Amino acid sequence: MRALAISILTLAVAAAALPAxxxxxxxxxxxxxxxxxxxxFRPKAxxxxxxxxxxxxxxxxxxxxxLQRVRPDIVLINEFDFDRASAGAFAKNxxxxxxxxxxxxxxxxxxxxxxxxxxxxTGFDLDNNGEVxxxxxxxxxxxxxxxxxxxxxxxYPILENEARTFQNxxxxxxxxxxxxxxxxxxxxxxxxxxxxxxxxSKSHWDVPVDLEACVLHLLTAHPTPPVFDGEEDxxxxxxxxxxxxxxxxxxxxxxxxxxxxxxxxxxEGALFAIAGxxxxxxLDGDGRREAIAALLASGLLTDPGAASFGGEEAxxxxxxxxxxxxxxxxxxxxxxxxxEAWDPGNLRVDYVLPASRLQLLDAGVFWPAEAEAxxxxxxxxxxxxxxxxxxxWADIACPAE
Numbered sequence: 582m583r584a585l586a587i588s589i590l591t592l593a594v595a596a597a598a599l600p601a602x603x604x605x606x607x608x609x610x611x612x613x614x615x616x617x618x619x620x621x622f623r624p625k626a627x628x629x630x631x632x633x634x635x636x637x638x639x640x641x642x643x644x645x646x647x648l649q650r651v652r653p654d655i656v657l658i659n660e661f662d663f664d665r666a667s668a669g670a671f672a673k674n675x676x677x678x679x680x681x682x683x684x685x686x687x688x689x690x691x692x693x694x695x696x697x698x699x700x701x702x703t704g705f706d707l708d709n710n711g712e713v714x715x716x717x718x719x720x721x722x723x724x725x726x727x728x729x730x731x732x733x734x735x736x737y738p739i740l741e742n743e744a745r746t747f748q749n750x751x752x753x754x755x756x757x758x759x760x761x762x763x764x765x766x767x768x769x770x771x772x773x774x775x776x777x778x779x780x781x782s783k784s785h786w787d788v789p790v791d792l793e794a795c796v797l798h799l800l801t802a803h804p805t806p807p808v809f810d811g812e813e814d815x816x817x818x819x820x821x822x823x824x825x826x827x828x829x830x831x832x833x834x835x836x837x838x839x840x841x842x843x844x845x846x847x848x849e850g851a852l853f854a855i856a857g858x859x860x861x862x863x864l865d866g867d868g869r870r871e872a873i874a875a876l877l878a879s880g881l882l883t884d885p886g887a888a889s890f891g892g893e894e895a896x897x898x899x900x901x902x903x904x905x906x907x908x909x910x911x912x913x914x915x916x917x918x919x920x921e922a923w924d925p926g927n928l929r930v931d932y933v934l935p936a937s938r939l940q941l942l943d944a945g946v947f948w949p950a951e952a953e954a955x956x957x958x959x960x961x962x963x964x965x966x967x968x969x970x971x972x973x974w975a976d977i978a979c980p981a982e
Contacts, residue, residue, distance in 0.1 A: 599651060599945075599955075610978045611942055612737070612792055614799070614933050615653035616856040618915075618970035619644045622660045626725040629662040636674035643967045645671075646680035646958050649687050651947050653974055655735045655790055659803045659858045661694075663727025668692040672734065682958070689734035691790075695746050697730035697783045699723030705774045721782035721805065731801055731857075733788050740789040740796070745839040747785040752778050752822065755829075756836055759818035759869075769813040782819060785826055787839075787847070795979035797939075798853040800827055806860045807868030808923075814869075820860055821872035827855050828876045831936075854977065855882065855934040858915075858970060864908040866925040882934045883941050885975045888912050891948030891956075892971075895927055902926030914946050915970045933975040940978040947972040 621644065623629045632638040648656065661667070669692070677686045700716065700723030708717030716724050723729055733739070752760045753775055762768075764775035782805035790797045804823035810816040830837055830846040831853060838844050847853060861873035877884045888911040896903040896910030901919030903910065903926040914931035918924030935941055948971040949956040960966050 613653045615656040615974040617972040618659040618858040620968040633670035645675040649684040657801045657856045658732040661732040663730035691735040691739045693733040699728045700726040738791045743789045745787040752780040763813045800855045821869035824872040853936045862928040865906040866928045885944035887944040889946035889948035890950040894950040931973045942976040944975040
């Protein structure tokens with residue numbers, strides 16, 4: 582009920598929540614955190630890097646325009662092909678160049694990027710198609726190493742020496758994991774395959790950011806979609822356990838081991854915000870919904886119920902699968918297909934979830950309705966959507982202690 586109340590309040594002020602283009606109208610001490618699956622993946626390795634280098638990509642210009650409009654202080658970009666040099670090129674050639682509509686440049690002096698499991702070969706036939714090699718046999722689905730990766734941009738200093746990544750954490754190392762039921766001599770995965778399979782389809786990162794008044798641990802991930810599998814539900818199981826990892830981490834679970842061998846979860850009392858495209862809706866779509874439901878219900882964090890008028894309008898106008906959904910359409914963050922049998926309709930899958938000890942000041946989904954300002958930022962000149970996901974943001978402040 583608390584999330585619903587916040588959602589109604591957010592919808593009531595959504596049109597006025599963002600300042601005029603180029604302005605920053607947030608109170609001192611307010612930090613805007615955002616997540617955006619910007620669909621900046623490309624079909625071939627090096628293609629994104631080439632586009633970032635010339636500054637002429639209409640798609641990336643449109644992504645930059647949305648960031649310049651919302652002006653988050655810290656943002657996670659999902660589906661950003663891994664390339665260490667690309668982070669700087671994105672900032673220099675797009676974000677620090679004012680985009681159309683009078684938008685002002687935005688500078689992120691601090692960036693964090695690390696390898697992804699996507700496209701990393703395992704040497705096994707994980708998808709059981711009779712051949713070894715290809716995207717379905719990688720640690721995470723991907724046509725090349727690092728496809729669909731992640732990037733964190735921040736106006737505040739990132740404490741890189743204290744950052745933790747969990748790319749190599751094996752799925753079998755999670756107690757009570759959902760892999761065990763489909764692994765073994767008669768299982769979908771052999772014992773040998775299960776032993777090498779990592780939990781993260783991309784990676785999980787704990788990125789500490791120095792906000793001056795406190796240190797915020799940005800917990801980022803992009804779990805696999807819980808579809809594109811069979812009766813064994815291998816992706817649904819993995820999605821649920823990828824989500825569960827953060828629930829256990831913020832609770833201080835001692836079984837977790839990072840890529841540097843450090844054990845344990847988040848220190849007691851540490852401040853955090855979970856962000857990313859989690860490919861899971863609590864009420865609608867495919868997947869093992871109990872995992873995202875448990876995370877949202879955790880007493881250690883706040884569900885801001887970020888909402889938009891555009892999400893409600895899209896559900897109403899598009900109809901189809903959306904008509905059968907149980908969740909409030911204003912909370913939707915992704916505009917998926919809604920006609921074919923396999924289409925899920927629009928869903929709430931992108932989240933910014935601050936620790937309950939942080940002050941939550943505001944939240945929203947950047948999804949303007951047709952009659953609202955900034956609607957034109959959602960699509961390219963030819964009408965192609967910038968992404969099938971919408972940026973989600975939350976304004977927080979450090980505890981008043």
